[in-house]
Amino acid sequence: MTQASNASTRNPSSHSSFDQPEKPWSVDINEVRKALQVDIEAGLSEEQASRRLKSCGPNRLKESKPRSMWQILIDQFASLIVGLLGVAAITAVVFGRWVEGVAIAIALVINAVIGFFTELKATRSMEALHRLGSTEAKVYRQGQIKVLPAPKIVPGDLVSLEAGDLVPADLRVSEANNLQVDEAALTGESLPITKQVEAVSTEASLAERTSMLYKGTAVTSGSGAGVAVATGMQTELGRIATLAEDVGEKFTPLERRLERLGRRLVWATLAVGILVTVAGLIGGKHWLLVLETAIAMAVAAVPEGLPIVATIALARGMWRMAHRNALINRLSAVETLGATNIICTDKTGTLTENRMHLQRLELASGTFALDEEDFDLQKHDLLRRVLETGVLCNNSSLDQEGGDAVGDPLEVALLKAAAAHDLHRDQLLGQLPEVREEAFDPDTLMMATFHQSEESYRIAVKGAPEAVLDSCSAIAEKEGDVELSDALRQDWQERNQQLAKNGFRVLALADKAGNSAEDDPYQGLTLLGLAGLWDPPRKEISDTLEQCRQAGIRVIMVTGDHPATALAVAHAVGLNGDSSTVMTGDDLKKPEDLTEEQRRKLLKASIFARVSPEQKLHLINLHQGTGAIVAMTGDGVNDAPALQQADIGVAMGKRGTQVAREAADMVLQDDRFATIITAIYHGRVIFSNIRKFIFFLLSGNVSEILIITLAALVNAPLPLLPLQILYLNLIGDVFPALALGVGEGDRSVMQQPPRDPDEPVLPRGYWLAIIGYAVVIATVVLCGFAMAIIYFGMARDQAVTVSFLSLSLARLCHVFNMRDRESGLFCNEITRNPFIWGALVFCLGLLAIALYLPGLREILSLTAPGAAGWGIILVVGVLPLLVGQAAKLVMTTFDRQENDHQPTIHLQR
Numbered sequence: 001m002t003q004a005s006n007a008s009t010r011n012p013s014s015h016s017s018f019d020q021p022e023k024p025w026s027v028d029i030n031e032v033r034k035a036l037q038v039d040i041e042a043g044l045s046e047e048q049a050s051r052r053l054k055s056c057g058p059n060r061l062k063e064s065k066p067r068s069m070w071q072i073l074i075d076q077f078a079s080l081i082v083g084l085l086g087v088a089a090i091t092a093v094v095f096g097r098w099v100e101g102v103a104i105a106i107a108l109v110i111n112a113v114i115g116f117f118t119e120l121k122a123t124r125s126m127e128a129l130h131r132l133g134s135t136e137a138k139v140y141r142q143g144q145i146k147v148l149p150a151p152k153i154v155p156g157d158l159v160s161l162e163a164g165d166l167v168p169a170d171l172r173v174s175e176a177n178n179l180q181v182d183e184a185a186l187t188g189e190s191l192p193i194t195k196q197v198e199a200v201s202t203e204a205s206l207a208e209r210t211s212m213l214y215k216g217t218a219v220t221s222g223s224g225a226g227v228a229v230a231t232g233m234q235t236e237l238g239r240i241a242t243l244a245e246d247v248g249e250k251f252t253p254l255e256r257r258l259e260r261l262g263r264r265l266v267w268a269t270l271a272v273g274i275l276v277t278v279a280g281l282i283g284g285k286h287w288l289l290v291l292e293t294a295i296a297m298a299v300a301a302v303p304e305g306l307p308i309v310a311t312i313a314l315a316r317g318m319w320r321m322a323h324r325n326a327l328i329n330r331l332s333a334v335e336t337l338g339a340t341n342i343i344c345t346d347k348t349g350t351l352t353e354n355r356m357h358l359q360r361l362e363l364a365s366g367t368f369a370l371d372e373e374d375f376d377l378q379k380h381d382l383l384r385r386v387l388e389t390g391v392l393c394n395n396s397s398l399d400q401e402g403g404d405a406v407g408d409p410l411e412v413a414l415l416k417a418a419a420a421h422d423l424h425r426d427q428l429l430g431q432l433p434e435v436r437e438e439a440f441d442p443d444t445l446m447m448a449t450f451h452q453s454e455e456s457y458r459i460a461v462k463g464a465p466e467a468v469l470d471s472c473s474a475i476a477e478k479e480g481d482v483e484l485s486d487a488l489r490q491d492w493q494e495r496n497q498q499l500a501k502n503g504f505r506v507l508a509l510a511d512k513a514g515n516s517a518e519d520d521p522y523q524g525l526t527l528l529g530l531a532g533l534w535d536p537p538r539k540e541i542s543d544t545l546e547q548c549r550q551a552g553i554r555v556i557m558v559t560g561d562h563p564a565t566a567l568a569v570a571h572a573v574g575l576n577g578d579s580s581t582v583m584t585g586d587d588l589k590k591p592e593d594l595t596e597e598q599r600r601k602l603l604k605a606s607i608f609a610r611v612s613p614e615q616k617l618h619l620i621n622l623h624q625g626t627g628a629i630v631a632m633t634g635d636g637v638n639d640a641p642a643l644q645q646a647d648i649g650v651a652m653g654k655r656g657t658q659v660a661r662e663a664a665d666m667v668l669q670d671d672r673f674a675t676i677i678t679a680i681y682h683g684r685v686i687f688s689n690i691r692k693f694i695f696f697l698l699s700g701n702v703s704e705i706l707i708i709t710l711a712a713l714v715n716a717p718l719p720l721l722p723l724q725i726l727y728l729n730l731i732g733d734v735f736p737a738l739a740l741g742v743g744e745g746d747r748s749v750m751q752q753p754p755r756d757p758d759e760p761v762l763p764r765g766y767w768l769a770i771i772g773y774a775v776v777i778a779t780v781v782l783c784g785f786a787m788a789i790i791y792f793g794m795a796r797d798q799a800v801t802v803s804f805l806s807l808s809l810a811r812l813c814h815v816f817n818m819r820d821r822e823s824g825l826f827c828n829e830i831t832r833n834p835f836i837w838g839a840l841v842f843c844l845g846l847l848a849i850a851l852y853l854p855g856l857r858e859i860l861s862l863t864a865p866g867a868a869g870w871g872i873i874l875v876v877g878v879l880p881l882l883v884g885q886a887a888k889l890v891m892t893t894f895d896r897q898e899n900d901h902q903p904t905i906h907l908q909r
Contacts, residue, residue, distance in 0.1 A: 018052075018156060024172045024229045025209040026202040032172045032227055036156035040174060040227075043140030043158035052154035059153045059169055059231035061238055073116050077108070103723050103859075110730065137168040140225075155228050161213070162223040170235045171213040171226025173197050178222035178437065180395050181213060182408070186236060192220040192395070192408055194439030206236065220408050221395030240640065261694070261761055272705060276712050313693070313741030317686040325669040326679040327653070333665040335690070336648055337631075337683025341552060341754040342623050343676060344616070344632045344646075347559040347566065349655060350673045351573050352535040356409045358417035360504060360532030361386060362495050364477040370417055377421050382476055384423070386528040389509045390414035391425050392432065393449045393460035398425065410505065413533050432458055436517045446471070448521035450514065457514040459521050465496040465530060468508035472527040481526050495530060503568030504532030505561070535569075542574040544674045552753030553680065556606050558616060558632075563609040570607050582607045588615040591622050616642040629757050631676065633668075635660050650676060677750075685745030687755070692818045693737035695766055700732065700811045702774035707781055707807070717796055719785040719803040724860055728804065731846045732811045739835035740818060746829045748822070772887075773817065777880045781807050784876040792868045801851075801862045802869045808847055809877025812840055817884035821892050825885065 018037040021027045033040050037048070044052075077086075086108065093101035139148050140158040150168035153159065159171055167181065173195050180192040187207040196210050206214075213226050215235040232238055317334040321327070328334055348354050361368040365382050368375065377384040396411035398419060405412040415425060432451035440447040446463030461468065469492055474481045499506045510525040548555050557575055559566050563582045583605040587598070594602070602622055611619070616632065620642055623630050632646035635655050640663040643649030651664035652671045661667050668675045707719055720728075762770070784806045788799040815836060819828040830836055851862055865873060 020155060020229060021172075023202055025204060025212045026199050027172075028199055029172060029174050029197055029227070032229065033174075036227060036229070038156040038158060038227060040158065041140075042143040044154070044156050045142050049141060049152075049154050049157065052156065053152060056154055057232055058151040059228075060151045061233065073112065077112060103726055137165070153228055153231055155231055157228040158225060159228060160223075160225050161219050165219045167213045167215055167217045167219065169215050169228040170230035172229050173211050173213060173224060173226045175225040176222070177224055178395055179219065179224035180221045180439070182218045182220045183207070183214065186214055186217055192440065194437070195224065221397070221411075272709065276709055312738060313686055313690050316742045317682050321666075321679050321682050324678050324682075325653075325672070325675050327667040327669060328679075329661075329665050329667065333648060334683055335687050336629065336665070337680045338685075338687040339629045339755050339757050340631045340648055340680055340683070341757075342554050342556065342628045342630045343548070344556045344558050344619060344623075344630060345673055345676070346633050346635075347557055347561060347569055348535060349652065349671050350633055351541050351557065351575075352537050352569065354409065354535060354655075354671075356413045356505065356533050356535045358390075358413045358531055359534040360499065361529055362499065362532065363529040364475055370420075375421065377423075382478060382528070384421075385476065385511070386509050386531075387414075387418045387421060387423055388428060389460040389511050389528055390462065390531065391418045391423055391428055392434070392451055392458070393447055393462045393509075394425065395437075409535075410507070410533060414531070438521050444522060446522060450517050450519075450521070453513075457517060457519070459512050459514050459519065459525075461510045461512075461521060461525055462507050462531075465492075465506050465508040468510050468525065469493065469496075469527065471522040472510055472525045474524075474526040476526050476528050484527060492527065492530070497564065499530060499532045500562050500564035501568055502532070503565055503572055504534055505565060507531040507533065537569065537573045538672065538674070540672075540674050544677050545574045547677055547750055551677075551680070551750045553677075554606070556608065556619075558608045558611050558619065560611060561609055563607075566607050566609040575606060581605045582609060584609050585611040585615040588618040588622075590618055591625055594622075613639050613642060617645055620645050627757060629754070633676075634664070639663075681747075681750055682745075684749040684752075684754075685743075688745060688749060689741045689743050691761060691766070692743075693740040694761060695770060696740060696815060696818055697733055697737055698762075699770045699773040700777070700814065701729070702770055703777035703781070703811075704728075704807070706774055706778035707803075710778065710782060717789075717800075719782065719800060720807065721800065721804075721861055724800070724804045724862075727850060727860060728808055728811070731843045732808055735839040735843055736812065736815045736836065739833060739839040740815065740830075742835055743829055743833045746820070746823070748820075773814065773880065773884065776883050777807070777810050777814070780876045780879045781810065784872045788869060788872060794866075794869065795863075797861055797863045798865060798869065802865050802872050804860075804862065805847065805851070805865060805869075805873045806876035808843075809873060810880045812843055813877055813881040814884070815840070816881055817888075819888075821888050825889070 019035045021032055021035050024032050029040075038044055086104075089101045089104035089108070091101075136147050137150050137153060138145050138160040139153060140146075140160065141148075145160060153169050157169070158174070159168060161167065161171075161179070173179070174197060176195050176197055179195040181195055182192050193207070193210065195213065198211060200209055200211050214237065215230075216237040230236075230238075314334050318328040321334070345351060357371070359369065359371050361370060361383065363382050363386060365380075368380075368383060375383060377387070391414065394411045394414060396405065396408055396415055398405045398412060398415040405415065418424070429451075432453055434449050435452050435457070436450035438446075438448040438450075440463070444463070445467040446461055448459055448461045451458045451460065461471075469484075469489060472484050475484045475488060475492075496506055496508075508530055509528045511528060512521075512525050514521075545555055555575060557566060557570055559569075561569075563584060567582050581604060583602060585608065587602060588608070588611065589598075591599070599622070602619075603626065608615075608619065613634070616634070616639065620630050620632055624645075624647070629647045631648040631650055632642050633650045633652070634640070634643045635652040639651075639660050643651060643660060643663040643665075646665075648666060649664035651660040651667045653661070653667045653669040654671045666676075666679060704720065704725055711717070711719055781803055785799055785803040788794045788802045789796075794802070816830055819830045823829060850856055850860055851864075857863075
């Protein structure tokens with residue numbers, strides 16, 4: 001029994017006295033109707049539906065529980081960095097330093113508020129993705145048909161369906177008129193399944209339950225109706241979604257690295273703080289002075305803006321991608337995109353337009369290129385005959401103008417080609433009414449329709465060329481039908497192969513005359529010809545693949561098509577490969593079952609054909625085993641495991657199922673491959689921005705540590721007070737760092753290879769640069785402080801004011817040192833960033849307020865620096881910028897000289 005049925009057994013009143021058949025596909029429709037207490041003509045009453053909706057719940061898949069506002073707020077304080085500042089605040093209060101303690105607490109609250117509202121907006125934006133799965137359905141209620149949102153459908157509802165509709169719940173078929181459903185997303189069956197009212201075997205597999213319609217599948221042709229027997233998580237779709245709930249949460253490289261960086265900062269701060277405290281006590285300093293120094297160290301060491309700016313930078317990247325049709329399911333996945341070095345993409349609809357049309361007909365009388373010239377069917381009887389067969393053996397529909405079409409793209413292409421020659425399905429069926437259909441069978445790989453023609457029957461057949469050729473005994477030629485000899489059969493097999501090699505999807509068309517509607521349709525057929533259907537590549541795809549090559553990203557085509565077709569399309573779109581590199585799904589075994597030679601061939605291959613969803617999983621595991629960061633596209637329910645296994649799962653927003661979208665990290669609203677590359681570009685920019693602002697924050701904070709440590713070790717007065725450092729960090733850290741984090745970046749990031757996935761957020765070279773900049777800033781500030789006291793004889797408060805303003809200006813100017821070394825001195829990603837200029841003006845204003853606003857000036861112990869003080873401030877503030885820019889110019893010149901001496905390597909493409 002299903003969960004709904006079990007619930008009814010436990011509580012008979014809970015479902016308003018209705019029951020649910022255990023295996024509805026094997027039960028007569030009248031028994032299903034009685035069990036569900038539904039009138040097969042009028043449907044449920046509104047009262048019945050209301051009670052069942054209340055007891056069964058909405059007809060939707062279970063969504064992840066939204067994070068509450070309180071949880072988001074609490075998470076703002078779940079950081080090692082915030083914890084260290086919290087300890088500093090408590091310590092200050094315990095020892096009577098109320099002003100410092102309260103100030104640190106206020107800083108934490110400000111950071112938490114900024115982070116809370118930023119993450120709340122990002123979280124709510126991601127939760128809105130669930131609306132993509134919302135559909136509507138035509139439902140009979142109290143004898144009237146109503147259009148209702150799918151979540152309001154309940155067990156027992158009578159749902160009307162026609163071609164183009166999505167099935168909103170699991171339905172037992174009650175009416176079927178040439179009803180065919182695309183169940184590829186659920187069962188993996190690539191061709192539509194014909195549905196019937198008659199019950200099937202109790203032991204029928206999911207793909208064989210022709211009396212059932214399942215939630216998430218699509219009606220491709222015909223019309224019908226069904227009674228809802230399962231809704232929500234009780235559907236087959238819900239069952240699969242439940243299986244995916246056990247998959248543990250994935251952590252991206254950025255999350256792991258920021259966590260490691262936070263731990264290192266905490267331990268480094270504690271170590272330096274203990275060292276300075278012990279040194280101070282041994283040196284005989286008063287314990288209050290030692291405490292003040294320790295608090296100053298803690299405040300100086302911690303970049304308060306790090307968690308906030310990281311969240312804002314990632315959220316900003318997510319919003320930018322959303323405006324470019326890439327919806328991100330998980331905030332930190334933005335960064336993972338920047339490290340992606342392999343993209344496994346399907347062909348149809350991603351590399352191609354998913355707009356199939358009939359381009360070539362191979363007949364015995366010759367080859368007809370339908371897109372190159374017009375033909376008079378009065379002079380080409382054989383051409384007319386084959387086009388008519390394609391129209392008759394068809395379940396799709398097309399209006400008389402040839403515009404609106406409903407059904408399988410392949411069949412629609414046949415209808416459009418015939419309509420261009422004034423052959424219309426409705427008119428043909430008026431002359432040759434259909435009396436029987438032999439639905440497509442995956443075993444026979446053919447479909448047939450029987451049409452009344454005076455006293456006999458015309459039988460139209462289409463299907464896979466190999467299957468149709470085996471069923472043919474004759475071939476249609478200009479002079480009439482002739483016997484299909486072995487030599488002719490071989491010739492047509494070669495024609496089939498040639499069409500496939502040219503990238504066509506190939507169908508064979510045949511017919512015969514019959515005496516009865518019960519004749520075997522697949523015996524004694526006459527071959528009419530082969531149809532070559534073409535799905536054109538997207539116009540921008542060649543340029544996009546070239547961008548991938550320049551960016552060091554490898555693209556692998558993974559398709560269910562014939563190997564020859566896959567190879568031809570790969571060449572058409574500019575994806576490198578030859579016949580020796582095309583592999584099939586049969587070659588994709590579990591990595592542990594492969595020999596070293598097999599593994600080498602698979603890793604080298606760029607084109608995979610006849611691949612199943614399970615084999616996609618093997619391909620991902622194979623490449624991840626080499627340390628690659630893999631993106632995988634998918635749209636079906638069976639693709640969900642592969643989408644979850646990939647480092648970046650990419651689902652299709654137009655043709656993808658809800659389960660695929662839920663499993664993916666990113667949803668393409670336009671299904672375009674180019675959108676993936678746009679997302680990767682933004683991912684790289686975001687990581688570059690994050691690296692820049694972490695570099696900026698740490699170099700400034702390390703300079704503060706050095707200033708305090710050196711002053712304490714030489715027994716000099718503190719050049720900076722704890723509250724001054726806190727104020728400086730709030731204005732000099734958060735706002736310039738935020739401006740760095742939301743910068744637009746530069747297209748040059750796509751001319752660089754992907755980062756090593758094991759590379760830390762800040763490699764060793766960056767740490768050396770951080771220390772170098774910190775030493776420069778600390779040195780000039782301490783020199784300015786010493787000059788103010790010794791040379792100009794300033795009082796301590798005035799000298800401290802000079803060092804505070806000098807450090808503030810130096811750190812603000814330091815933001816221009818964050819430009820890429822290869823960029824221009826005056827025109828670069830920093831100077832072009834309007835947020836940088838806005839942040840600088842805002843911070844300078846806040847410094848002026850601190851210096852001149854009564855009350856705040858006293859709290860920060862600031863005083864007028866005087867003319868000499870302003871001179872020191874300006875010189876000290878600009879010096880780190882000049883040193884930094886000079887160092888970049890020297891290093892850039894050195895790099896160019898090194899490159900000039902490197903041997904030139906010519907890569908053969």
